[in-house]
Amino acid sequence: MIKYLQERVNKRTKEYENSVPEALRASEDATAEAAALASKQSRVKDLTRKLAEKLNEENHGAEGGK
Amino acid sequence: MRAALCLGLCAGIALCGLARAQDQAAPQDAQAAQGNGNPFKPFDRAAYEAHAQQLGATAEQLAAFGQQIDQLGVGRAGDNLMRAINAGYDAAVKLSEAGDPKAALELSKVLAATEDKTLQGHVRYHLARVFLDGDDPERAVTVLNKYVKEDGNLTPLDDEVVYFYAQSLAEVPMAEEARNLFRAFLEWFPNASERYRATAQQRAQELDGQLDSALHQLADGMKKVGRDLKKQETGKPTQDRQKDFVVKLDELIEMYEEMEKKGGGKPSGNGIPSGPANQSGLVEGEARIGSLEKRANVADRWGNMKDKDREKIESEVRNILPPESRKMLEEYYKKLGTGGNL
Numbered sequence: 001m002i003k004y005l006q007e008r009v010n011k012r013t014k015e016y017e018n019s020v021p022e023a024l025r026a027s028e029d030a031t032a033e034a035a036a037l038a039s040k041q042s043r044v045k046d047l048t049r050k051l052a053e054k055l056n057e058e059n060h061g062a063e064g065g066k
Numbered sequence: 067m068r069a070a071l072c073l074g075l076c077a078g079i080a081l082c083g084l085a086r087a088q089d090q091a092a093p094q095d096a097q098a099a100q101g102n103g104n105p106f107k108p109f110d111r112a113a114y115e116a117h118a119q120q121l122g123a124t125a126e127q128l129a130a131f132g133q134q135i136d137q138l139g140v141g142r143a144g145d146n147l148m149r150a151i152n153a154g155y156d157a158a159v160k161l162s163e164a165g166d167p168k169a170a171l172e173l174s175k176v177l178a179a180t181e182d183k184t185l186q187g188h189v190r191y192h193l194a195r196v197f198l199d200g201d202d203p204e205r206a207v208t209v210l211n212k213y214v215k216e217d218g219n220l221t222p223l224d225d226e227v228v229y230f231y232a233q234s235l236a237e238v239p240m241a242e243e244a245r246n247l248f249r250a251f252l253e254w255f256p257n258a259s260e261r262y263r264a265t266a267q268q269r270a271q272e273l274d275g276q277l278d279s280a281l282h283q284l285a286d287g288m289k290k291v292g293r294d295l296k297k298q299e300t301g302k303p304t305q306d307r308q309k310d311f312v313v314k315l316d317e318l319i320e321m322y323e324e325m326e327k328k329g330g331g332k333p334s335g336n337g338i339p340s341g342p343a344n345q346s347g348l349v350e351g352e353a354r355i356g357s358l359e360k361r362a363n364v365a366d367r368w369g370n371m372k373d374k375d376r377e378k379i380e381s382e383v384r385n386i387l388p389p390e391s392r393k394m395l396e397e398y399y400k401k402l403g404t405g406g407n408l
Contacts, residue, residue: 002398003315006288010308017300038296044311045288052281 002051005044012037105214106256109140114222115183120152123153139259144222148188152176155189162254169370170196170398171379175389187217191227197228200364202401203237204393225255229262236269242325245273284314334360368402 016037019028087169095141115128123131134143149156158172173193178184190213197206202274210231218224235244248270293303302359368376376399383395 003312003319006311006315007309008152009306010312013295013300013305013308016298018306026133028300034298034300035296037300040293041292041295042290045285045292048281048288049285050284064367 002047004042005040005047009037009040009044012040069135072229103249105218106228106254107219107220108279109224111135112138113146114184114220115221116146118151118192121148121182121185123147123151128149141226141259144190145191148185152180152185154179155185158189159192162192165199165364165367166362167371167399167402168379170200171382171387174387174395177381178386178388178391182222183217187213187221187223190217191221191223191230194227194230194234196364197398198234198237198399200402201237202398203234203396206234207231207238208394225251225258226262228254229258229266231267232266236273245270248273252394280318284311287311365402368399 017039020033024030030061082177083150109393115123115131118128127147130150131143131147134146137143138146143272145159149159154172155176156177156305161172162169170193173189173196177189177193180189182184190209194206194213197203197209210227213227218227228247230266232244232247232251235247238244248266251258251266252270267370291304291307291311291324294300379397380396383392
């Protein structure tokens, strides 16, 4: 799922780069869209971090159970 | 091959008291040797010398062994003693030192010809290293499993066997098992060669990093890209980093799938395997015992041999070796023939 979400963010980043010219970047819409894009990237980051922590917990739990 | 390897590896790891609690066929007397899970006892020089005498060692050879212990270490001294006693073994080891593709065959012939467990242990040590040098760590593990099960505590090579077992696991790659075994090596063999200990320490740390931080590093990178996106930096550098995240996620998924297949359980650790282990490059020297580096590319030498020489080796493998060794060497030479890419 994380991979799928990252691919979606990648696609939207590319679309943003291609569809929003420099002259319009300062507009409210453009900055809001960039913020939304950053938020989606942040969401993927959070999920990745959670997965890392979950795996570490499982790893330590398994070691403790030995 | 994978399934067979997994069984062998699991047996070896459990024998070492390290990993998963599985029902393994580990020798109970060896496991009980020490209370800390260490199946290996300190080297018994007197017993080794007495056994060497039974194998035909002369007083001069034993004296040379005693002298070499201080100069070369007990592992190399002991191996030199066995080589002095058994000419066929000596010739086979020389081939392995020269990176000759025939080494695996000749070592296997010595192995098949003797019932002596001590000599078998020495042979298996070299055979495993030949496989390791031939980029065939799975077969090295198979041979070292056999050493641990049948020859442990009989030779002065126990410490090196554990070291190269860990090295083989790292090259499979089985990062977690390799890391655990490198640590066990450090705990069990405080008097092992400092070269081995330093390299084992380094490898354990590297494997730690691979296992513990890959996902966190990925998240760190995503955090940075998130900041860049907010700043509307959506150009090629950012897009390239995002593509790299997907590549790394793919690698992780592949690793977890592989670990689940091997271990039959949940993956533990969250790293990206680095592929074949790094070469230590710490040691130079002609002698194989005590030397950490790989030999010349055996696959290249195999490819450069004349057809009739290759056919002669293959014929001997088919016609002389017992079934177990025959199958192993047939696969080994087949793999050499593909440049190690089977």
